[in-house]
Amino acid sequence: xxxxxxxxxxxARLRTARAPLxxxxxxxxxxxxxxxxxxxxxxxxxxxxxxxxxxLAGPSGxxxxxxxxxxxxxxxxxxLGARTSLLGPLGVVAFSTLAGVAIGVTAAWRGGWLDxxxxxxxxxxxxxxxxxxxxxxxxxxxxxxxxxxxxxxIAYLPYVSRLSRSLVLAERSRPYVEAHRVQGHSGLQIxxxxxxxxxxxxxxxxxxINFGYALIDLAGLSFLGLGVPALTPDWGRMVFDGQxxxxxxxxxxxxxxxxxxxxxxxxxxxxxxxxxxxxxxxxR
Numbered sequence: 001x002x003x004x005x006x007x008x009x010x011x012a013r014l015r016t017a018r019a020p021l022x023x024x025x026x027x028x029x030x031x032x033x034x035x036x037x038x039x040x041x042x043x044x045x046x047x048x049x050x051x052x053x054x055x056l057a058g059p060s061g062x063x064x065x066x067x068x069x070x071x072x073x074x075x076x077x078x079x080l081g082a083r084t085s086l087l088g089p090l091g092v093v094a095f096s097t098l099a100g101v102a103i104g105v106t107a108a109w110r111g112g113w114l115d116x117x118x119x120x121x122x123x124x125x126x127x128x129x130x131x132x133x134x135x136x137x138x139x140x141x142x143x144x145x146x147x148x149x150x151x152x153x154i155a156y157l158p159y160v161s162r163l164s165r166s167l168v169l170a171e172r173s174r175p176y177v178e179a180h181r182v183q184g185h186s187g188l189q190i191x192x193x194x195x196x197x198x199x200x201x202x203x204x205x206x207x208x209i210n211f212g213y214a215l216i217d218l219a220g221l222s223f224l225g226l227g228v229p230a231l232t233p234d235w236g237r238m239v240f241d242g243q244x245x246x247x248x249x250x251x252x253x254x255x256x257x258x259x260x261x262x263x264x265x266x267x268x269x270x271x272x273x274x275x276x277x278x279x280x281x282x283x284r
Contacts, residue, residue, distance in 0.1 A: 022274045025267035032264050036082040043076040047233045056250045068253040069244040078256060080233035085261070088145050088227075089214035095153035097207045100160025101199075105191055107161070108168035119165070122158040130155025131217060138226045145228050148221050156210050163206055167199040201279045208272030212265040219261050235261050 035042060045063075051071030058066045065074045107118040134151035141147040168191075171177065180190050221227040222236025230237070235257035242254025 022270060025270040028263060028267040029271055032082055032260075032267070033086065035079055036086045039079040039083050043073075043079045045073040045076040047072060047077040047080045048231050049073070056245055056248055058250065059252075065256060066250065066252050068238075068241060069248070069250075070241075074238075074253045074256065077233045077238055078235075078260065081235045081238055081257065082260070084145070084228055084232055084234040085215060085219065085236070085264075088149055088218040089211045091145075091149040092152045092156060092214040092218070093207045093211045095150070096156035096210065097160050097203060099153070100157045101164045101196065101203060103157070104161040104164025104166075105168050105196065108165045108172065109187055109191060109195075115165075118161075122161045125154060125158045128155070131220065134217070134221055135224075135226060138221065143226060143229055145218075148218060148227055152214055152217055156214065159210065160203065160206065164199060164203060167202060168195055171195050171198055202276065205272050205276035205279060208275060209269055212268035212272070215261065215265055215268070 049072060051067065053071065054063075054067055055069055055071045056067065057063065057071075060066070063073050063075065065078075067073055068077070103118050103122065107115040130152050133155055134148045137147045137151040138144075172195075176194065177190060180194065185193075218227060219234075219236030219239070222234050223240045225240060228234045228237055230241075238257040239254050239261075242251070242257070245251065245253045
């Protein structure tokens with residue numbers, strides 16, 4: 001006797017409609033990453049080559065999208081800026097994910113007073129805004145990419161830690177964990193070989209979403225003059241430098257990096273949410 005499973009057609013149509021958007025955003029992510037990796041070979045000019053006599057020139061055959069107020073090629077700075085703009089969020093996500101998973105898994109597996117201490121410690125970080133922490137650290141150590149990356153990684157760590165803790169608590173009650181314990185496997189072996197690989201897809205999806213938020217935060221710091229040094233190509237810094245160009249009627253050098261930031265963040269968020277949705281449907 002067969003059982004017929006009725007599916008909601010509205011939900012199916014919604015998922016089908018979202019598929020092209022997901023593939024479009026996934027393609028955009030791939031293009032941005034590829035440009036960031038190959039920027040040194042793709043950029044037509046030195047991004048820091050100054051030509052004051054050609055400042056604020058519009059699009060032409062030599063400069064496809066014009067030059068900025070210092071006469072630097074906007075396209076070259078946009079391409080090289082992709083590398084810096086992605087490298088910072090990558091550092092934030094890598095550090096916060098590794099440390100957050102380690103703390104969350106340890107707290108959930110060990111339990112007791114250690115769980116309470118680690119959980120309360122991460123909750124304290126929630127009370128301190130990440131951007132404010134980054135501004136304070138940059139004020140102490142000066143401009144650059146390392147200080148804001150560390151600050152934002154600390155701010156993002158609790159999100160990954162709490163997610164990992166909740167996932168591990170659910171995994172601990174599964175029969176396979178007790179079976180490995182009976183076989184004499186240590187807690188470290190069980191966590192490294194079975195639990196962490198099991199929760200990895202969910203953590204990866206959340207980290208992809210965090211990547212987009214980190215990109216916005218770092219771009220905001222660069223716009224405030226608290227991120228990368230002035231000569232470093234960076235999308236946030238380009239928006240800051242482009243304010244002068246806007247006042248002189250040439251907005252492209254500021255608008256284009258804004259568009260790049262928005263599209264990249266949206267693309268990473270859509271991809272991350274789609275991955276999270278796929279994991280949730282798989283676990284049902």
